[in-house]
Amino acid sequence: MTTLTADLKKNNKKVPVRGMMDNVMEQFNSASDYIGLHPNIRKILSITNNEIIVNFPVKMDNGEVEIFQGYRVQHNNALGPYKGGLRYHPTVDIDAARALAMWMTWKTSLAGLPYGGGKGGIKIDPSKYSQAELERITRRFTFALADNIGPEHDIPAPDVNTNSQTMAWIADTYMSTRPPAERTANQHVVTGKPDGSGGLEGRDRATGYGVYLSIKFWAEKNNEPLVGKKFIVQGFGNVGYWAAHFLEKDGAQLVAVQDAYGSIENQKGINVEDLFNYIKVNEGSIVDFPNAKTIDKDKFFALNCDICIPAALGNQITKQNAPKIKATLIAEGANGPTNVEGEKILIDRGITVIPDILCNSGGVVGSYFEWLQNRNGEIWQLEDVMAKLDKKMKESFNKVFDYAKNEGIDMRTAAFCIAIQRIEKAYIQRGIFP
Known part of the structure; x- marks a missing residue:
């Protein structure tokens, strides 16, 4: 037992529970030590780029107003726009959003996608609200995020307790705030949309x-x-x-x-x-x-x-x-x-x-396919989507499996090493803006 833990127990204080941020930082530092990550790049990747907290009012079905708190954390965009889900859950807070955003950075890098990592959501138990209330909450949250999301900047997706309907509301709200000539060109502001609203067949x-x-x-x-x-x-x-x-x-x-x-x-x-x-x-x-x-x-x-x-x-x-x-x-x-x-x-x-x-990177790979489909004005067939997903997942799996086997390390450390090295290479090639 550590001295800190012993002191807390002796004083009848609650021992702190290890959070997700502690876990992701230990995983990051372990892999960074293993590959000898450049100290300057480690400093950059150890922190988030932006952390957005919004408080917004929504009128409930009974006419009363409730205040909700929403989050969007943008960890890193060295490889491309921020990418990651929005979850509606009572456990959502800034610490959880930070950890999940960092994981998304490693996930998109490992998959070889032109994305960075972001994450967020609303601290809410959606089971306590009607469908109409959830729609108003979602639309108001989207409006509150304003220019912090965008198809070439930060692209949300479904996560815990959110789905294709949630994404359709976000897309519609976001596009409604754009100039008329730009609205249809912003359909890929989110992925995971319904099939009839620009979604990818098979994304579910x-x-x-x-x-x-x-x-x-x-x-x-x-x-x-x-x-x-x-x-x-x-x-x-x-x-x-x-x-x-x-x-x-x-x-x-x-x-x-x-x-x-x-x-x-x-x-x-x-x-x-x-x-x-x-x-x-x-x-x-x-x-x-x-x-x-x-x-x-x-x-x-x-x-x-x-x-x-x-x-x-x-x-x-x-x-x-x-x-x-x-x-x-x-x-x-x-x-x-x-x-x-x-x-x-x-x-x-x-x-x-x-x-x-x-x-679980099949989700963000599918999101990338949907983003490309919208961006290029195409419609992909299910069999093509599944075949492309199979190929992409196999490439990633083989890289991690072979790296772990050759280095004699576990698969998580191997995955982190590959993901971090790709980002490190980008920083080394481009340099740091003075």
Whole structure:
């Protein structure tokens, strides 16, 4: 026990909980030390470029006005416009936005995209508001962000509790504030829009498909068939569902799911489509799904399985539950689901972690395709999108896998090294504006 922790306990004070920013900085510093990152570039990448906090009023259905706080953090744009999601969740704050924005910088760099990293959202529980209220909140948030976003500057996308409808509201509001001659040219201010509003066919499944591909590529590298592999999924939203959908098609078996409402298990298998159809009529919850038993939430990560897919929120796998995990592979569908202490335990136990900046990068790759489609006035077909996504994900996976194997390091450190080196090269070639 450290002196600080001991003193806090002795004085009956709450021990500080390690946040996502602590995790991302430790990951960044570890990789930077490994590659010998130039000190000046380390200084630049250790901080964010811009942090926007907006407070804005919205009239509720009952006529009362509520004040909301929204965030947009722009970490780095050395490689291109800021890119990253907007989430609506009670845990959204400036610290979380900073960490998520930094992860986006590494994610877009690793994927070889012409983007930097940004992230943000609103501190809100969307389940407490009507659809009409959420529309007004979203439009007012977009107006408050004003010129801090733009198709060549900062391009938001869906994240936790936001979706294609949210993006359509943002795009419409943003375009309405532009001069008439520029409105249609700004459609790509956001990605993840509905198909009929400039969205990319297949964007809805891109993140989950990327998670599946990462698992598939790992299995191929290790000569392990997916048929018969048991997997568990934390979070059965867009990412968790599509990852499970494609894994089941390859013969893997879903045996447990956890969401914000509860945890269920059936070691004989849970049919993915049956569960998906169930939650559509059960207010998005897996609770009381008839073909599985309810289990204690604290036992979820300790279940018997081969593959674990944390696809919910950050800091889910920690030093408390990492020793109990039975899976041999962790595929990070969420951003930052494994904290530093938890990952050290997993690595020491010989458990492979496919890191978030690689594993769930199918979403930002799909966003790039949508951005290109809008920018060029094209319409891409689903089969072309999936083929391009497959190729892009395989290139990224092979780079990380080979780097990790050749250097004798874990996949996260390898992914960070590759991502940081690409940005370092850009700074070295261009120099720093005096």
